Amino acid sequence: MSKKPLNIGLVGYGFMGRTHTNGYKRVADFFPELGITPVLKAVCGRSEDKTKAFSEQWGYESYETDFEKLIARDDIDAIDICTPNDTHAPISIAAAKAGKMILCEKPISRTTPEGEEMVAAVEQAGVANTVWYNYRRLPAVTLAKQIIDSGKLGKIFHYRANFLQDWTINADLPQGGAGLWRLDAAAAGSGVTGDLLAHCIDTAIWLNGGISDVTAMTETFIKERMHTGTGKVEKVGIDDACAFMCHFENGSLGLFESTRYARGHKALYTFEINGADASLRWDLHDLNRLEMYDHSDEGPQRGWKSIHVTDGEHPYMDHWWVPGLIIGYEHSFVHQVADFLKALEEGKPCEPTFKSALETAKVCDAVLESGKSRQWVNV
Numbered sequence: 411m412s413k414k415p416l417n418i419g420l421v422g423y424g425f426m427g428r429t430h431t432n433g434y435k436r437v438a439d440f441f442p443e444l445g446i447t448p449v450l451k452a453v454c455g456r457s458e459d460k461t462k463a464f465s466e467q468w469g470y471e472s473y474e475t476d477f478e479k480l481i482a483r484d485d486i487d488a489i490d491i492c493t494p495n496d497t498h499a500p501i502s503i504a505a506a507k508a509g510k511m512i513l514c515e516k517p518i519s520r521t522t523p524e525g526e527e528m529v530a531a532v533e534q535a536g537v538a539n540t541v542w543y544n545y546r547r548l549p550a551v552t553l554a555k556q557i558i559d560s561g562k563l564g565k566i567f568h569y570r571a572n573f574l575q576d577w578t579i580n581a582d583l584p585q586g587g588a589g590l591w592r593l594d595a596a597a598a599g600s601g602v603t604g605d606l607l608a609h610c611i612d613t614a615i616w617l618n619g620g621i622s623d624v625t626a627m628t629e630t631f632i633k634e635r636m637h638t639g640t641g642k643v644e645k646v647g648i649d650d651a652c653a654f655m656c657h658f659e660n661g662s663l664g665l666f667e668s669t670r671y672a673r674g675h676k677a678l679y680t681f682e683i684n685g686a687d688a689s690l691r692w693d694l695h696d697l698n699r700l701e702m703y704d705h706s707d708e709g710p711q712r713g714w715k716s717i718h719v720t721d722g723e724h725p726y727m728d729h730w731w732v733p734g735l736i737i738g739y740e741h742s743f744v745h746q747v748a749d750f751l752k753a754l755e756e757g758k759p760c761e762p763t764f765k766s767a768l769e770t771a772k773v774c775d776a777v778l779e780s781g782k783s784r785q786w787v788n789v
C-alpha cells in the first residue's frame with residue numbers, strides 16, 4: 411500500500427525535538443494501518459552547526475536556521491513546535507497564516523490571551539492542530555479514561571495530583587539557556603504551574619471535566635539568579651512551587667501540588683480519583699500500572715488491585731509486544747503521532763486541540779492570579 415506523505419518541519423532540536431522525531435520514525439512500523447506517513451523533511455534551529463548535526467544524526471532531509479524560512483517552504487505540510495514557551499505564539503501564528511498544520515508543545519502559551527490569539531489563528535486558517543499533552547496517551551492513563559467514562563467509579567468526590575521534582579534546589583543554576591529557560595519568566599511564562607501542573611490539569615480536565623474555581627499558594631524560594639542572556643543577577647519571576655485546591659464542574663474537589671524542590675523526586679507525577687463505587691490511582695514512575703479499588707468486588711476479597719496494562723485488549727498495546735511486556739515514556743509520543751495521523755485521515759480534530767488546551771491555560775492563569783491575591787478565582 412502506498413502511503414500519503416506528511417512532510418514535517420520541526421522547530422527546536424532539544425529534549426522534545428528528540429522525543430517527537432523518535433515518534434515520527436517509529437509510527438509507520440508499529441501502526442502499519444495508517445495511510446499517512448510522516449517524512450522528516452527539515453529541522454530548524456538557530457545554531458547552524460548544531461542543527462546540521464541533529465539533522466544528520468536523526469535523518470532529516472534538510473535543515474533551516476530561521477523558522478520563517480521553514481514555514482515559507484512549499485515542501486513542508488506540518489510545523490512541529492519544540493521550542494520554549496515564548497516562541498509558541500509567533501511560530502504558530504506564522505504557520506497558521508501560511509496554511510500549515512501545527513503540532514505545538516505544551517503549555518500552549520505563556521498566558522491565556524496569547525493562547526487565544528493562537529486559537530483564533532488556527533481556526534481562521536482552518537488548519538489541523540494539536541498540543542502535545544502526551545501523558546494522555548500512556549496506556550494506563552487512557553485505560554483510566556475508559557473506566558471513568560464507563561461510569562464504573564460512580565459519583566466522583568475527589569481528584570488529586572502531584573508533579574514533584576528536585577532539579578532547581580541549587581541556587582547557582584542560572585536562568586535562561588538550554589533547558590534553563592524554564593527559570594526565566596519571560597521565556598517560560600510561569601514556573602511549575604505552566605510547566606508541570608499544566609500536565610496535571612490537562613489530564614484532570616480530560617478525566618474529570620472542567621474546573622470552575624481555584625485557590626492557590628505559590629512560592630519562589632530562590633529570589634535571584636544569574637541571567638544567561640544579560641550576564642547579570644536578576645529577580646526570579648517564576649513560581650518554584652505551587653499548590654492549589656479547586657472545584658470541578660461535576661461537584662468534586664481537586665487538590666494539586668507541584669514543586670522543583672522535593673529532594674529525591676525526579677518526575678513524580680501521580681494522580682488519584684475517588685468515586686462512590688471505585689477509585690483509581692496512577693504513578694508515572696510505574697507507568698504501565700493502573701491501581702483500582704472496586705467496591706463491588708466480593709467483601710472479603712475487596713482491596714486495591716494493580717492492573718499491569720500490557721494486554722492486547724489494553725489501549726494501544728496491540729501495537730507493541732506480547733502481553734506482560736512493558737513500553738515506556740517515549741511511546742506516548744509515538745501514540746500522539748499515530749492519533750494525529752488517524753485524525754487527519756478521518757477528518758477529525760486530534761485532542762487536545764489548541765482550543766481544548768486553552769482550558770488548561772485558563773486554569774493556570776487563575777492559579778497564578780490566586781497565588782498573588784490569596785483569593786478564590788473563577789476560571
Ligand SMILES: NC(=O)c1ccc[n+]([C@@H]2O[C@H](COP(=O)([O-])OP(=O)(O)OC[C@H]3O[C@@H](n4cnc5c(N)ncnc54)[C@H](O)[C@@H]3O)[C@@H](O)[C@H]2O)c1
Binds near residue numbers: 423517542
Ligand atoms: N510534553 C512534555 O512532556 C514536555 C516535556 C518537556 C518539555 N516540553 C515542552 O517542550 C518545549 C521545549 O522544551 P524542551 O525541554 O525540548 O527544551 P530544550 O531547551 O531542550 O530545547 C529547546 C530547543 O528550542 C531551540 N530554540 C529556542 N528558540 C528558538 C527559535 N527562536 N528558533 C528555533 N529554535 C529555537 C533551542 O535551541 C533548543 O534546541 C517547551 O514548550 C516545553 O514546555 C514538553
